[in-house]
Every structure is written in structure tokens, then in C-alpha cells.
Amino acid sequence: MTKTEAKILLKKWFRQHHAHLPWRPDNLNEKRNPYFVWISEIMLQQTQVEAVKKHYENWVKDYPDVFTLARANETDVLLHWQGLGYYSRAKNIHKTAGILAEKWNGKFPQTRPELEALPGIGKYTAGAILSFAFHQKExxxxxxxxxxxxxxxxxxFLPAGKKETGIYWNEAANWAHDREPHQINEALMELGRVLCKVQxxxxxxxxxxxxxxxGMQKRTAEFPPKKETIRENWSGVILVIESTDQKILSIRESDARFLKNQRSLPLFEYSKAHTRGLPGAAEKWVSPEAIADYQWLSKPVRHSITKFKMECGVLHIRLKKKAPKNNPMWVPRIQTSNAFANKLCLKALELIEAQS
Ligand code: SF4
Incomplete structure (x- = not known):
């Protein structure tokens, strides 16, 4: 069978068996809205289709175009991203929306170099936008x-080095060289998801x-070769500092190792020198004289961020005083689930609730 014949069969299979997805128009030959392509493709990175569906629908309801997204504040954007993880993706989307609104009048550029110059848009996403929205042979x-x-x-081999990456991209270019490149690309993605599964x-x-x-040699389990995932363990401490009027201290730090520029709970690396008492590092946020009492929770919080496998002890500190008035960094305890967009902090707060 030639490649051309294989492409015909692939497209036929896709037309007959494609799934109905919120970001996929019924007419598979319709040029798609590039904004919808962009949002769905970024959400689909590292996240399963089923998990993305609801997030995507909420997102396009609240931010139906580049301009509404560009005008939104970052905290809201991160809250809409809650549950998808890898928050840098949401931050880049927000930044890029600002650039598109300001410099491109809300439209998308139609060349690879221009798209790839935008924050968070890499080779894959640029190809998806050019292919699905503009039907280019990308x-x-x-x-x-x-x-x-x-x-x-x-x-x-995997597309790790320059040579190997080139081989894979050449193969992809070969497939996309078709009268209907958008259908070929989408069909390959769907085929990988529903038939050519990992196992x-x-x-x-x-x-x-x-x-x-x-497939013919019954060697599918050998290909592709496995990637070694190296997870680094990271031990930390999360502080839940609560005032007498039941407000929780949140922070936002530009130089934080994790959750940079995001509203989070105070977090620092656990040192072996720490005892089960009050760690000295906590004094960055609270002075010992201000503390009425504190308690280590019996269970730690476990969470993964990028390559780090985190295990954090949770220290609940109760203060002697009320929170300062009108300070937005003090969040009423009953509102914390809306105020924090990251899972790590939410897990710590859930533990506090469970033990109260
Ligand atoms: S491994 Fe099986 S499912 Fe995957 S492309 Fe080959 S024949 Fe198709």
C-alpha cells in the first residue's frame, strides 16, 4: 500500500469514526476559529480529552474571544484553569491574548515564525493553528x-536530539502534505488516542x-521506546496562618520556586534541621510573638509539580489577633476554595477542614 492510499484510508476512517468534541465543528472541512483551536490545544497538552471538555466549555463561555481574555485579570484566568495543572500555560495564554489584542487587532498571525514568537506557542501549537484554522500544509x-x-x-528512538527530532518532523510533514492537511493531522491525533493506544x-x-x-510484526509493545522519567523528591512545609477572625494569609511571590506569581500559601523547603516545633523559616511570614498556638497536621500533602514529587507537612498556625483590615492577601477561610487556583494549596486547606 502506498502512502497516498494510506492517507485516503485514514481520512475515510476519521470521517466515519471521529468523536464529537466541543472544539470540533460537525463539518470537518470547515476552517476553525483559531482562538478556539489555540485554547483547546493548550488545554489538551498533558491533559486527557474528557478532563478538558468541561474546562473548555466554561472557558469559551466566559472568554469567548481574544479581547475578553485580554481584559480579564490574571487571578480569574488562573481560577478558570484550576484542575488543569501546569499554570504557566494559563499565564502564557493570558499574555498572548494581550499581545494579540494590542498588536494584531485580536487576529492570529498566519505564519509559523510569527506564531512561535508568541508566549506559550511552540512548534506543535503553531502547526495545529495553521492546520486546523487556516488549512495550511503544516x-x-x-x-x-x-x-x-x-x-x-x-x-x-524518541525525538530527543536534533537528528531524531528532524526525522519525526519530516515524517509529520510528509503526512501533512495532502489536499486536506487539517483532516490528516486531526485523524492521526484521533487514531493515536482511540486505536494506537499506549497499551x-x-x-x-x-x-x-x-x-x-x-503492528504486522506484533511488536507494538516495544515501540516507541520508553522514556526515563526522573522525578525528583521535594520535601516542604506549607503554612496555614489563620487570624482570630478566620482569615488565612495568602502570598504572591515573584521569586518563589513553585507557584511563582500565584496566590498561594506560604511554602518553603523542609530542612532536616527542623523539629516538630515552629520552623525558623516560618518567621518570614509570622513572628513567634504573634502566635497563639500551632499544630502540625498528622498527614502530609502529596502533589506533583512538573518533575517534582512533593511531600509537604502542613502547619496550622493560629494568631492572637485579627487580620489587618482591607488587606486582600488575607482570605476569609470560607472563601479559600475560590481564592486559590492551585491544587497543592487546596489539598492543604482540605486537610485543615477535615481536621477541624
Ligand atoms: S500499532 Fe496498530 S494501531 Fe498503531 S498504527 Fe500500527 S496498526 Fe495501527
């Missing part, structure tokens, strides 16, 4: 396509089975 390459290409050709791919239903070496 390649895309994500985890799904990497898995398919590796299996089709028995590539025993137990459904080769018997696959339109590419006649050109797939790993």
Missing part, C-alpha cells in the same frame, strides 16, 4: 503522532495496519 507532532510514527517505521493498540481496526511494521 505538520504537527505530539505524543500520539510520535507513537504512531515509531510503530509504523520501527523507530527505536494494547487495536491494530485490527486500524486503517494503517497494512503499512505498520510494529
Amino acid at each position: 505538520p504537527i507532532l505530539d505524543g500520539n503522532l510520535i507513537r504512531i510514527f515509531s510503530r509504523l517505521h520501527l523507530f527505536d 494494547n493498540p487495536l491494530c485490527g481496526q486500524c486503517p494503517l495496519q497494512k503499512i505498520c511494521k510494529a
Whole structure:
């Protein structure tokens, strides 16, 4: 079977079996709104389709275009992102919306270099926008396509170095060179998601089975080769500092190691020198004289941020005084679930609630 024949079969399969998704128009040949493509593609990075659906629908309801998003404040944007993780994606979306509103009159540039110059838009996202919204013959390459290409050709390497990356992108460009590049790209992504799965791919239903070496040789488990994920352990302490009028201190730090520029609870690295008493590092936010009592929670909070596997002790500190008046960094305890956009802090606050 030739590549051209394989492309025809692939598109036919996609037209018959594609899933209905909130960001996918019923007419598969319709040029899509680039704003919707952009938001959905960024949300789909590192997140499963099912988890993205609700977030996407809420997002486009509240921010239906570049201008509404550009005008929104960052805290609101991060709250809309809550649950998707990797908050730098939301911050970049917000920054890029500002640039598009100001410099591009709310429109999207239609060349790769111009798109890739925008914060948070990399090679993949630029390709998706150019392909799905403007029907250009531009390649895309994500985890799904990497898995398919590796299996089709028995590539025993990942796109890690320059040479290997070039091989994968060339293959993607080859596929995108079609009268309907948008359908080919989308069909490959869908194929990777529903048939060419990481484990137990459904080769018997696959339109590419006649050109797939790993499928024909029953070696799909070997391809693509496994990536070594190195997770670094990180131990920390989270402070929940509460005033007598039940307000919790939040912080926002530009030089924080985690949750930079985000509203968060005070957080610092655990040192072996800490005892179960009051750690000296806590004095950055609270003086010992201001404390009525404190209590270490019996359970730690476990959470992963990028490559870090975190385990944080939670220290609940009660103060002798009320919170300063009209200070927005003091959040009423009953409103904390809306005020904090990150899971790490929310988990710590849930533990406090559970133990109260
Ligand atoms: S034949 Fe199997 S391994 Fe090959 S692309 Fe199709 S689903 Fe993937």
C-alpha cells in the first residue's frame, strides 16, 4: 500500500469514526476559529480529552474571544484553569491574548515564525493553528503522532536530539502534505488516542495496519521506546496562618520556586534541621510573638509539580489577633476554595477542614 492510499484510508476512517468534541465543528472541512483551536490545544497538552471538555466549555463561555481574555485579570484566568495543572500555560495564554489584542487587532498571525514568537506557542501549537484554522500544509507532532510514527517505521528512538527530532518532523510533514492537511493531522491525533493506544493498540481496526511494521510484526509493545522519567523528591512545609477572625494569609511571590506569581500559601523547603516545633523559616511570614498556638497536621500533602514529587507537612498556625483590615492577601477561610487556583494549596486547606 502506498502512502497516498494510506492517507485516503485514514481520512475515510476519521470521517466515519471521529468523536464529537466541543472544539470540533460537525463539518470537518470547515476552517476553525483559531482562538478556539489555540485554547483547546493548550488545554489538551498533558491533559486527557474528557478532563478538558468541561474546562473548555466554561472557558469559551466566559472568554469567548481574544479581547475578553485580554481584559480579564490574571487571578480569574488562573481560577478558570484550576484542575488543569501546569499554570504557566494559563499565564502564557493570558499574555498572548494581550499581545494579540494590542498588536494584531485580536487576529492570529498566519505564519509559523510569527506564531512561535508568541508566549506559550511552540512548534506543535503553531502547526495545529495553521492546520486546523487556516488549512495550511503544516505538520504537527505530539505524543500520539510520535507513537504512531515509531510503530509504523520501527523507530527505536524518541525525538530527543536534533537528528531524531528532524526525522519525526519530516515524517509529520510528509503526512501533512495532502489536499486536506487539517483532516490528516486531526485523524492521526484521533487514531493515536482511540486505536494506537499506549497499551494494547487495536491494530485490527486500524486503517494503517497494512503499512505498520510494529503492528504486522506484533511488536507494538516495544515501540516507541520508553522514556526515563526522573522525578525528583521535594520535601516542604506549607503554612496555614489563620487570624482570630478566620482569615488565612495568602502570598504572591515573584521569586518563589513553585507557584511563582500565584496566590498561594506560604511554602518553603523542609530542612532536616527542623523539629516538630515552629520552623525558623516560618518567621518570614509570622513572628513567634504573634502566635497563639500551632499544630502540625498528622498527614502530609502529596502533589506533583512538573518533575517534582512533593511531600509537604502542613502547619496550622493560629494568631492572637485579627487580620489587618482591607488587606486582600488575607482570605476569609470560607472563601479559600475560590481564592486559590492551585491544587497543592487546596489539598492543604482540605486537610485543615477535615481536621477541624
Ligand atoms: S496498526 Fe496498530 S500499532 Fe500500527 S498504527 Fe495501527 S494501531 Fe498503531
